Amino acid sequence: MNTVLSRANSLFAFSLSVMAALTFGCFVTTAFKDRRVPVDIHVSKVMLKNVDDFTGPRERSDLGFLTFDLSSDLQPIFDWNVKQLFLYLSAEYATRSNALNQVVLWDKIVLRGENTKLNLRDVKSKYFFFDDGNGLRANKNITLTLSWNVVPNAGILPLVAGSGHVSLPFPESYETTKSY
Amino acid sequence: MLSIFKSIPSHMDYKGQKLAEQIFQGIILISAVIGFVYGLIIEQFGWTVYIVLAGFVVSCVLTLPPWPMYRQNPLSWQPIIPETSAEPSQKPQEALKKKKHK
Numbered sequence: 189m190n191t192v193l194s195r196a197n198s199l200f201a202f203s204l205s206v207m208a209a210l211t212f213g214c215f216v217t218t219a220f221k222d223r224r225v226p227v228d229i230h231v232s233k234v235m236l237k238n239v240d241d242f243t244g245p246r247e248r249s250d251l252g253f254l255t256f257d258l259s260s261d262l263q264p265i266f267d268w269n270v271k272q273l274f275l276y277l278s279a280e281y282a283t284r285s286n287a288l289n290q291v292v293l294w295d296k297i298v299l300r301g302e303n304t305k306l307n308l309r310d311v312k313s314k315y316f317f318f319d320d321g322n323g324l325r326a327n328k329n330i331t332l333t334l335s336w337n338v339v340p341n342a343g344i345l346p347l348v349a350g351s352g353h354v355s356l357p358f359p360e361s362y363e364t365t366k367s368y
Numbered sequence: 369m370l371s372i373f374k375s376i377p378s379h380m381d382y383k384g385q386k387l388a389e390q391i392f393q394g395i396i397l398i399s400a401v402i403g404f405v406y407g408l409i410i411e412q413f414g415w416t417v418y419i420v421l422a423g424f425v426v427s428c429v430l431t432l433p434p435w436p437m438y439r440q441n442p443l444s445w446q447p448i449i450p451e452t453s454a455e456p457s458q459k460p461q462e463a464l465k466k467k468k469h470k
Contacts, residue, residue, distance in 0.1 A: 190379065190380060190385045191378055191379070192378045192432055192433070192434075195388060195431060195432055196428070196432055198389070199392050199396075199424070199427060199428060199431065199432070200424075202392065202393060202396060203396055203420065203423075203424045206396050206397065206400045206420060207400075207417070207420055209400075210400055210403070210404055210416055210420065211413075213404060214404075214407075214413050214416070217408065266411075267411055268407055268408065268410075268411040268412055268413045269413065341413050
């Protein structure tokens with residue numbers, strides 16, 4: 189029986205199939221794109237303290253404080269299959285107990301249509317840079333990298349590391365907490 | 369309530385059904401191609417979706433109601449044969465059957 193309802197049904201089903209095909213096409217047009225852009229990171233101040241870590245093993249642990257500058261042009265990452273970027277700055281370093289430590293210091297969400305020129309001066313880290321021991325003091329090679337998750341309309345959720353990272357040594361001595 | 373809807377004539381003839389199907393498929397495919405290209409150019413997938421939705425609405429209007437263009441090839445049914453013209457030899461058999469049934 190060909191009724192109004194059966195015609196509406198086939199029309200709706202066909203439209204949905206076409207829409208699914210278009211969404212897949214949107215994914216295919218952007219699937220092989222290189223989403224790396226150069227990032228300029230500059231650390232302006234490093235401070236190291238040795239404080240009680242109440243969350244951890246109840247010992248005094250190393251706590252780092254960083255102030256950094258960040259500049260990058262994120263415009264080339266955005267296209268019609270990008271809804272937002274989740275940027276995060278992570279520190280990577282090796283200690284005696286662990287070959288690879290990764291700590292996220294700062295993050296930011298950039299929505300589509302927002303300002304894509306990243307130009308930040310003297311930003312303090314958002315999250316505590318705690319080591320699970322005393323691995324930060326006199327650590328010669330702590331690498332800061334800006335990475336991002338690309339949140340798409342359709343398809344995979346790529347995790348991209350920005351090209352351009354900075355490595356810095358940490359101070360040999362702790363900053364003593366002044367009592368006022 | 370339902371009988372009111374059923375009393376509205378909504379059928380199409382067979383050629384009309386085929387034509388309606390071709391029309392809505394054509395409209396949606398064309399709007400999909402236009403929307404994809406436009407969305408790709410202005411880098412907004414939302415506009416692709418809007419253009420396909422517009423094609424959907426247009427084809428709904430064009431093919432859901434039984435417009436006269438879908439009813440131009442009505443089936444030519446055999447004309448109703450009056451009962452008196454039936455062959456007389458079959459009549460007694462039918463009468464027998466009816467009697468048996470009763």
